[in-house]
Amino acid sequence: MRAAPLIGVTTSVTVDEYPERAYVNTAYLAAVQQAGGIPVLLPPQLDARSRAALWERLDGLLLTGGGDVHPDRFGEARHPAVSLVSEARDALEIDLTAQALASGLPLLAICRGVQVLNVALGGSLYQDITSEPGSTIVHTQTEPRDRPTHLVKVMGEGTRLGAIAGVAELPVNSFHHQALKRLGRGLRDVAWAPDGIVEGVELPEAKGFVVGVQWHPEELVGHDAAARNLFEALVAAAAAR
Numbered sequence: 001m002r003a004a005p006l007i008g009v010t011t012s013v014t015v016d017e018y019p020e021r022a023y024v025n026t027a028y029l030a031a032v033q034q035a036g037g038i039p040v041l042l043p044p045q046l047d048a049r050s051r052a053a054l055w056e057r058l059d060g061l062l063l064t065g066g067g068d069v070h071p072d073r074f075g076e077a078r079h080p081a082v083s084l085v086s087e088a089r090d091a092l093e094i095d096l097t098a099q100a101l102a103s104g105l106p107l108l109a110i111c112r113g114v115q116v117l118n119v120a121l122g123g124s125l126y127q128d129i130t131s132e133p134g135s136t137i138v139h140t141q142t143e144p145r146d147r148p149t150h151l152v153k154v155m156g157e158g159t160r161l162g163a164i165a166g167v168a169e170l171p172v173n174s175f176h177h178q179a180l181k182r183l184g185r186g187l188r189d190v191a192w193a194p195d196g197i198v199e200g201v202e203l204p205e206a207k208g209f210v211v212g213v214q215w216h217p218e219e220l221v222g223h224d225a226a227a228r229n230l231f232e233a234l235v236a237a238a239a240a241r
């Protein structure tokens with residue numbers, strides 16, 4: 001029998017703090033393990049040798065949430081609300097995303113992760129949702145992390161996310177002050193908040209499983225079948241490689 005798939009999990013990194021730390025919310029690790037995968041942390045401090053050696057062994061990739069992508073990455077001047085930018089993290093994650101897409105490594109991208117996926121494919125971001133006209137709902141909730149606060153409409157017909165969610169409307173949590181603007185090459189938006197913010201994407205032309213969501217399913221797996229299904233779909237795709 002094949003061993004359980006190894007899922008690379010990217011980490012946050014301290015910005016302008018001493019000591020420097022790499023860290024990740026443990027909910028991601030629990031969600032991967034609950035789905036049958038084995039999480040392997042991928043902090044930006046890995047050197048080229050470590051990265052290459054780990055990459056050889058990975059079966060899937062999870063891009064996690066965190067600080068903002070540097071707007072240089074999509075050719076815009078920096079908005080004052082942009083925060084917690086780590087160019088080392090941007091570099092690692094954009095590189096890993098390109099490698100995953102090139103080799104068909106299954107990829108689940110969450111929150112900042114879906115923004116990284118979009119930017120890696122040449123897309124751009126709204127740098128601060130509340131600075132945009134037409135932003136009508138709260139995407140930076142103060143409620144507990146496992147509590148849904150807005151709905152997401154999911155396109156059901158012919159989409160991976162629709163099949164995974166199993167419903168046309170999902171209650172989700174929301175901890176993002178940025179959002180996808182221009183979609184990257186080949187990305188298809190398949191889920192939206194009531195204000196039109198893109199909350200889910202996939203890559204129909206991808207060699208493997210590629211799904212990104214703007215919410216935090218890792219916090220919802222305790223009570224939400226769609227959230228569990230997302231992680232199970234990633235792990236199943238990783239196991240099938």
Ligand SMILES: [Mn+2]
Nearest residue numbers: 139174193214
């Ligand atoms: Mn949201």
